[in-house]
Amino acid sequence: MSPDPVDSVAVRSGSARHLGGGEAAHSAGYGGSNVGRTGEVHLGYSGQMPAAVISTKPADLLKPLGNTQAEFSITVQRERRRERDRRRRGVQRLGVLPALDACGLEPSGANVAIRMLDGVAHVAGVKTCGSVWACPVCGAKIRHARSLEVAAALGQAERLGMGLAMLTLTVRHHQGDALDSLWRRQEAAWKGLQQSKAWRLLRDEVGLVGMITAREVTYGEHGWHPHRHVQLVLDAPAGAGRLEEWGARLATAWLHQLARQGLSAVGRWAVDVVPVSGAGVARYLEKIEPAPAERPGRAALELIRGDLKAGRYGSLTPEQLAEMVCDGEAEAVRLWTEFARASKGRRFLTWTCGLRERLAVPESLTDEEIAGAEVGGEVVAVVTAPGWWRLVGAGAVVHTLEAAEAGRDVLAAGLAADLRPGEWWIIDAFA
């Protein structure tokens, strides 16, 4: 006797976490923020902010990745899911973070459901880790939702006649610097700068309303490079000359804060402030939700092995390191492990106090809620928890999703081959 599959699924997903129902996922009227995926800007930014209001309602934030754009084909969505899942499996094998190790694998109830939404199969009823840094799957969902919020906020700022500017603070870093120490000291310097007298004076002078700070870590020829992209919201647009002068005056305070942390920067490059609009905003959103990483080539291997001629390979993202982990590259394993430990618990994106309210984008969901929300869609099959573990053990999860996408008969044949009778069943309505 099989339990009623629909009920058992509903019990697990009927809580507050089931926020992204299929019906709600298609109701919003914005163009998506998949900036940079095709080299073009899809928010309507062509020097001006979109006139349309971008929704940041919970249900809209949780739209399945890639479903925000008509031209984003089912094939591409399936390919990206496969890539993200493969990278997650690759880093899970290292056993660095327990929550990550359970992500997408450990059932959260008695059964796991396979759901279909717009031709793409998903798993419902498994735990998620909610790690924006270390998890290729959760990270992609969180970044997607956060980029929608930031796009909405910056669009609203421009509609209100506010000014936008990008602040870049540089720090010297060296091959061999430990990421954790470098990151901690940079954050301390950044905090110290904001508490400095120079900052407070200049802040009032330039009319700073608030800031959104996105953090990023890359690995390049000088080793680890943790850095920030700071989006400034000003009470009115400011000219390039005025911002440049502001940056030059801030540089002294920044160098002082760096020195207190045992760090340094090249004086005249230490602080850069430039006005941004349209394309600049799009580039900022790309920092929050980057396009899927290119597969690293041979130059990347030379880079992490330390025998690269300077400048031949720019830098590697953690996602690219994860890709190299999947390939069994020992140095990538060491670097990714260091990254996962150093990034744990660190904030990825921060808004200054009151800015969300001012721009009418209240924080609606936590990273964990975004990562854990099920995308909805029709339940096509149910697998019991023991059966699910068997699929996981056989490395057959993605294969099962692909079978569901190929249709009922293919899925039934696949599950029958991998599982025992009573461990799975197909929903009658699945054609």
Ligand SMILES: [Zn+2]
């Ligand atoms: Zn995860």
